[in-house]
Amino acid sequence: xxxxxxxxxxxxxxxxxxxxxxxxxxxxxxxxxxxxxxxxxxxxxxxxxxxxxxxxxxxxxxxxxxxxxxxxxxxxxxxxxxxxxxxxxxxxxxxxxxxxxxxxxxxxxxxxxxxxxxxxxxxxxxxxxxxxxxxxxxxxxxxxxxxxxxxxxxxxxxxxxxxxxxxxxxxxxxxxxxxxxxxxxxxxxxxxxxxxxxxxxxxxxxxxxxxxxxxxxxxxxxxxxxxxxxxxxxxxxxxxxxxxxxxxxxxxxxxxxxxxxxxxxxxxxxxxxxxxxxxxxxxxxxxxxxxxxxxxxxxxxxxxxxxxxxxxxxxxxxxxxxxxxxxxxxxxxxxxxxxxxxxxxxxxxxxxxxxxxxxxxxxxxxxxxxxxxxxxxxxxxxxxxxxxxxxxxxxxxxxxxxxxxxxxxxxxxxxxxxxxxxxxxxxxxxxxxxxxxxxxxxxxxxxxxxxxxxxxxxxxxxxxxxxxxxxxxxxxxxxxxxxxxxxxxxxxxxxxxxxxxxxxxxxxxxxxxxxxxxxxxxxxxxxxxxxxxxxxxxxxxxxxxxxxxxxxxxxxxxxxxxxxxxxxxxxxxxxxxxxxxxxxxxxxxxxxxxxxxxxxxxxxxxxxxxxxxxxxxxxx
Numbered sequence: 001x002x003x004x005x006x007x008x009x010x011x012x013x014x015x016x017x018x019x020x021x022x023x024x025x026x027x028x029x030x031x032x033x034x035x036x037x038x039x040x041x042x043x044x045x046x047x048x049x050x051x052x053x054x055x056x057x058x059x060x061x062x063x064x065x066x067x068x069x070x071x072x073x074x075x076x077x078x079x080x081x082x083x084x085x086x087x088x089x090x091x092x093x094x095x096x097x098x099x100x101x102x103x104x105x106x107x108x109x110x111x112x113x114x115x116x117x118x119x120x121x122x123x124x125x126x127x128x129x130x131x132x133x134x135x136x137x138x139x140x141x142x143x144x145x146x147x148x149x150x151x152x153x154x155x156x157x158x159x160x161x162x163x164x165x166x167x168x169x170x171x172x173x174x175x176x177x178x179x180x181x182x183x184x185x186x187x188x189x190x191x192x193x194x195x196x197x198x199x200x201x202x203x204x205x206x207x208x209x210x211x212x213x214x215x216x217x218x219x220x221x222x223x224x225x226x227x228x229x230x231x232x233x234x235x236x237x238x239x240x241x242x243x244x245x246x247x248x249x250x251x252x253x254x255x256x257x258x259x260x261x262x263x264x265x266x267x268x269x270x271x272x273x274x275x276x277x278x279x280x281x282x283x284x285x286x287x288x289x290x291x292x293x294x295x296x297x298x299x300x301x302x303x304x305x306x307x308x309x310x311x312x313x314x315x316x317x318x319x320x321x322x323x324x325x326x327x328x329x330x331x332x333x334x335x336x337x338x339x340x341x342x343x344x345x346x347x348x349x350x351x352x353x354x355x356x357x358x359x360x361x362x363x364x365x366x367x368x369x370x371x372x373x374x375x376x377x378x379x380x381x382x383x384x385x386x387x388x389x390x391x392x393x394x395x396x397x398x399x400x401x402x403x404x405x406x407x408x409x410x411x412x413x414x415x416x417x418x419x420x421x422x423x424x425x426x427x428x429x430x431x432x433x434x435x436x437x438x439x440x441x442x443x444x445x446x447x448x449x450x451x452x453x454x455x456x457x458x459x460x461x462x463x464x465x466x467x468x469x470x471x472x473x474x475x476x477x478x479x480x481x482x483x484x485x486x487x488x489x490x491x492x493x494x495x496x497x498x499x500x501x502x503x504x505x506x507x508x509x510x511x512x513x514x515x516x517x518x519x520x521x522x523x524x525x526x527x528x529x530x531x532x533x534x535x536x537x538x539x540x541x542x543x544x545x546x547x548x549x550x551x552x553x554x555x556x557x558x559x560x561x562x563x564x565x566x567x568x569x570x571x572x573x574x575x576x577x578x579x580x581x582x583x584x585x586x587x588x589x590x591x592x593x594x595x596x597x598x599x600x601x602x603x604x605x606x607x608x609x610x611x612x613x614x615x616x617x618x619x620x
Contacts, residue, residue: 004112004141008119008388008415010103012091017041019087022075022106030109032062033072041088071109078105081131082124083295097123097295108135115141121149122414124440125295148418150179151442162186256285256405258561259320260434261306266315267459268305274313275301277459283406283434284561286554290449290468291438297457299438300330303410306436326404330411332391333398337384341394344383345369348398368401373423388415396424405433413441442468450551552610555603562600569593 012021023034036059042052063069079087082101091099100123107115121129133155136143147153153160158174160182169189171182260283267277275298283289291299304310307327308317319325335344345365369379372393386394392415399407407428413421421444428435428448439445445468452464452471464471569589576586 001114002110002112004107004110004115006100006104006107006115006117006120008100008122009096010100012099012103014090014092016091017087018079018084018089018091018094018102019075021091021102022079022087022109024106027110029066029068029071032059032066033068033075035059036063036068036072037087075105075109078108078135081135082128101128104132111139111141113142114144116144118146119148119415120145121147121152121440123295123411126292126440126442127294129440148413148416148421149441149443150418154178254324254403254405255322256433257320257322258285258557259318260285260287260323260406261320261325262316262318263306264316264318266305266317267313268301268310269313270301274459276305276455276461277314279305279315279461281461281463282561282565284554284558285405285434286432286557288435288448288450289437289453290445290451291436291453291455292445292468292471293455294457297455298459299455300410302453302455302461303327303408303436303438307408323406324402324404325406326399326402326408328396328399328407328409328412330414332395332415335383335391335394337382339383340380341374341383341386342366342369342379344394345397345401349401365397365401368397371427372397372400373420389417389420392416393420393424406436407431407433408436410438411440412437413439413444442472450554552607555607555610559600559603559607562596562603566593566596566600569596 013024016024019037020034023030023037039052039056039059043056063072076087079085079102082105084098084101084105091102094102104117104120107117120132124132129149129152133152136156143156145153145157154174154176157178160171160174160178162169162171162182164186169186171178171185173181262282263279266279268275279302291302293299301310305312305317307325308319309327339347342365345368349365366376366379370376374390374393374397383391383394392412396412409428412424416424421441425444425447435448437445437448449468451466452468454462454464454471456462464474466474569592572589573586573593576589
């Protein structure tokens with residue numbers, strides 16, 4: 001039996017070309033393809049000797065004899081689908097995420113009898129993940145998969161093997177909804193274990209008193225009861241491990257004024273290449289925005305623009321006076337390994353000098369750590385004792401200790417186990433500030449983001465006003481009408497962000513494409529899921545009614561902000577009236593004003609709808 005394995009930190013030949021690294025398996029056909037690829041690369045570099053021509057002929061014959069053309073085509077398809085189309089680059093020049101994709105391509109190409117994948121979706125974009133789902137489900141290879149991606153797991157796996165406190169539990173179901181079934185089964189088992197442990201604890205108190213009264217020399221009967229006492233003690237301690245309970249309310253963020261952050265016609269470049277252009281947006285308190293797009297499209301560059309970490313090639317960035325920004329980066333920062341966990345967080349708190357309601361956070365790092373699952377004894381241990389997932393939690397604690405009211409997360413689920421992902425998800429669902437998230441985890445995005453910035457790689461950022469699942473449905477619909485080029489062209493062009501009028505100090509509204517798939521200058525209402533959580537249900541899933549209440553509160557402040565912008569635009573039009581030289585500028589402002597009026601009307605209509613629902617809910 002052949003076995004393939006993708007580790008989280010694969011080791012590749014740094015001096016090999018990408019294609020050579022993919023064809024490293026010992027099979028004769030892979031070696032034939034590798035020799036052919038090398039000979040072809042030499043020919044492309046100008047090699048024309050007779051010796052090389054003979055080598056090419058030999059490689060050609062081998063490819064024909066072994067059907068190597070199919071393997072070669074498959075290798076190129078796999079690499080292209082994983083976002084690695086340039087196969088003639090050296091492995092040494094790749095990022096960590098790119099090396100993982102090369103190692104994954106090698107494992108998939110080898111088509112072993114048993115394939116073991118450890119977190120294969122890390123550093124993958126949506127397109128690569130969906131392609132991998134199709135590849136794995138269409139394969140006859142037996143698969144063992146470790147993943148924190150719930151949607152990916154449901155799409156690929158036919159069963160779930162749960163490891164819990166040294167024991168294994170096999171759940172023989174897969175497919176859509178299987179993770180919810182697993183969590184329910186886990187919850188019921190833990191409830192039964194807790195009941196048994198509680199009964200044992202009650203009995204143990206009685207037996208403990210008996211043990212204290214017994215003389216040192218015990219009869220055989222006493223010895224038997226003593227053995228039963230120790231067994232009972234084991235049962236009493238065998239209850240389920242308590243779920244980490246994340247608690248993050250309004251007290252965990254600095255006071256936020258009306259202005260959070262304003263981006264006016266901003267742009268950024270890498271050398272001469274424009275990455276982001278014409279980006280306008282006024283962030284509102286309580287907004288929850290997901291950022292989506294393929295790898296390399298500019299998502300991280302957009303975050304760096306928003307945080308001020310990247311120099312603007314144009315436009316203006318204005319931060320509200322009370323805005324406290326927290327940035328959870330994709331890469332874990334270096335921390336002195338000999339520091340205790342608690343001392344590291346105290347240092348961060350001391351450096352930040354954050355004050356909220358007159359109280360410094362410098363004396364409260366223990367609470368922040370406890371909210372993220374670090375018990376007081378654990379806080380006294382050294383940083384170098386932490387696992388990868390614990391380091392990510394510590395990194396998040398270092399961000400939260402500054403009490404940000406604008407929180408930006410770049411791939412927060414990378415390198416986290418599923419339990420930690422759910423802890424972070426639960427924690428963020430209670431966050432009252434403005435939230436921006438980049439994540440490949442579809443369930444994570446679905447539960448946390450109310451609207452999306454779509455970064456496609458053409459420099460423009462488009463607003464999608466709807467949930468992530470609705471966005472995916474829109475993409476599927478657009479793919480289904482791929483044979484109608486005019487429709488696609490209209491969608492892309494109409495969804496572009498508006499450009500600023502010269503000298504205008506106003507904030508125009510970005511055009512959007514809506515949850516029904518059509519281009520529009522207004523913001524359509526996204527339907528929220530009905531509540532699925534309730535008493536006794538597993539943690540980690542947000543309530544639809546709770547999200548509607550959040551949306552209701554957000555809409556009030558958003559409508560106020562947009563109304564102020566509308567007043568400003570109307571004032572500008574009044575000032576420009578009668579100035580023939582400002583006709584083009586007036587036209588641009590008029591277009592923005594028209595879109596803004598429609599936007600305000602739609603949001604007001606949604607606000608009234610939610611008010612009616614809240615009234616109906618209160619009367620039930």
